[in-house]
Amino acid sequence: MIIAASTVPNAWLPDSASSMAPAIDALFYALLSASTIAVVAFVLTVSGRIPRRVVEAASTGWRVWVGLALASVGLGAGFLVGLVDWVALRQAPGDALVVHVRIDDGRFAYSIPAFDVDAPELVVPVDTPIQLISHGDEDGHLWSAPALRLHAAVSPQARTTTWFEATKPGRFDVFGSRADGTPIASTAVGVVVPDVFGEWVDERAGGGDLPPVERGRKVFVDLGCAVCHSETLESGGKACPPLGGRYGGPTTLVGGEVIAFDGDYVRESLLDPSAKIVAGFQPVMPSFAGRIRPRQLDAIVAYLESIGDTGR
Amino acid sequence: MTGKPLSAPQSSGPLSWLLTSDHRRLAWLYLVAVATCLAVAGVLALVGRVEQFAPSSDLLSPVGYRQVFALHGMMMLWLVVVPAIPGVLANALLPSRLGASAFVFPRVNRLAFQLYVIGAALLVATRGEGAAALARVLADPARALALREQAVTVAGLMAVGASSWLMALNIAVTIGRHRGRAGAARSPLVWGLAAGAISRLGIGAVGFASVLVGLGTTMESVRDLGWSIDGHAAFVRHLGWPTADAAAYTLTLPAMGVAAEIVARHLEPLTERDYRTVRAVAIALAAIVGLGWFAYGVWLAIPPTHAMAAVFASQFAFLMAVPIGAFLVALVVASRGAVAPAEPGYAFALAFASFLLIGTLSGLFCAALSLGVHLRGTTFAVAHLHYVLMGGTVVAWLGGLYQFWPQIAGRRASATLGRIACVVIVVGFHLAYFSQFILGARGMPRGLGRYDHVSGALLDGLRPWHQVSTLGAAVLGVGLVVAAMGLVLGRRVDPAS
16 A cells, blocks of 8 residues: 655665755755865865965965855855754644654554544655654654654653655655664654545544444544443433444334434434434434544444444 | 973882872873773774674664763763863973973862862763763753762763863963963964863853752752752753853864964974964964853853754854864965875874864754754764864874874884874774764664664665774774874984984
């Protein structure tokens, strides 16, 4: 599913895969060019390749001040470019997708709240600003992705925020280590096109790797269903129809119609709750259209089926 | 007027040596101590580099690796780089250069050496554990409470810090007292030592106070008075980047003086133009001292964790490149393109200039705010600090030893071995540390002994350069041994010649 592209380092810097990389790399190469010129000039002067009178002429009178001024301008430019790019690096775009990074049982764990995803690997869509919030445990850690020019040194119990926008799909290595130097078996960052990202999210939303029934219970609680619906045979004082012992049996609606309490009915109730109201109850259930993914719907159906005989 | 060489009869016996306040004997004591610490710290680094040769080497555990390099760094910084030039070269050369018979405070000089020895013993007592803990505190002030468990190491640091401060006091006062004498005002060595001493006096006092405050706020009773953890964390942060950057310049100032003095010796007789160059050098050194003090003053006002502190740190580093660059230009121009320097002292001085040049330029990479985010936690920063501190200070120290060995030891160092040593050291140094520039630019974090948890192409891009760096470290070690041999195997000679 994740497109495997090799990251081929060029002479100095690793593969450039983030939107800020060109600016950072440009400054690097500018400084490198200036440094090379300086070192070559040094070697030529010290070894006598440049005639002595040229050296002496170049280092007297007004030429010294001109040289000093030029050097100062160059240095000032280098500083300013670094400053401007740094300010941009610190401010994530407002519509950035938020990802939280933490250490869970010795490995990194990534959660994307917007999609209710919690996974041991990080997959992000291409050309989308991502805000990465790293949470330190009691020791602190390092998380760095050279190809994305990201480097987060996280202090214990602290948060470090950074952002990036990946510019091409691929797998980009992550260096991870605890503060004492122990490497953390790191996964890479996978960057994928939005369609593939949607599939990845669908597979993981709402409970991730749990079996369907447990995942369904988790969604049931996370989405707040348990607030209004009891999971036993009785309503227990709650305002809405009890859901225990219902699946597979008949349900009487307002107006007298009797329908089967099956998967289609459950899905319709979540997406369009006012379509079919159970007799004796009010149409107060909110719609979950747009807030619930197909996999979560399947999970709830599985869960309700599991409590369909005797309730929870 | 030169001091007596050691061949002349003096009070002998170990006790007289241990209790001496004769600056010439102290120079010898410092030389033996510094050389020993250099050897130990160098072996530690070699062990660490052997671990990094292969991605999944198991020679050291990750914690052990950190301890090895933390101890290496602490020993090299405090027990070698800090005392090398003031302790050895200033003690051996300064009074005679000034036309004085002794330092103004000879007993303070002795106390400084004794504190150095005590501090050295304390620092190595915990065998890396204390050093690693301190390194973590510097990286992360919230852990400053851990300082309480490292009392031995902290006490050792205070001792060597006090030693270095007392030495600086002695040097500054002695130069101040005798500055009117002929030759003193025109000696780059005197200027370099004066600048380093003055810089050290100011920054050392602030640093010392910072540690005391930091320690104080780890105590409950002091916290009850209202000092928050954040408050003391800011003080502890004074010991790490960016404030350590300002302090590091105090270490290169004496080295710059030594190198300029060596070049001046090779140009004798000096013309009026050369004296103007020396004045330019002096102005550059003064600018460095002034900027360093100003930066330290700013750190007292802005908590180093504030965003503006990072901006100022970057600005300061770029500014500092101007006087350092001016010094290097002056040095290079003054060398007048002398071809094929035959004297090893001169060769070392030129090597020092080349290393300081690369070190300063690489500092700009690290200081640039946007680029620095990518580079500062990597081995690029490690390479930068080695070019400045090792290639800068230690190489200049070696040059001073070779150049002035007749005065220090009554022997002329072996020129052949010295030249060989210089070439081997330069080659080994670049192999060892230029590869770290490349590794860091490719993303290799500092402080990781194992790097097999990255895949494929990234690992292929890292592994060969790690191997080159380990090879270079071995070559550098050989070069240092040859340099020592060249000094030891020198021929006896009358120092006046």
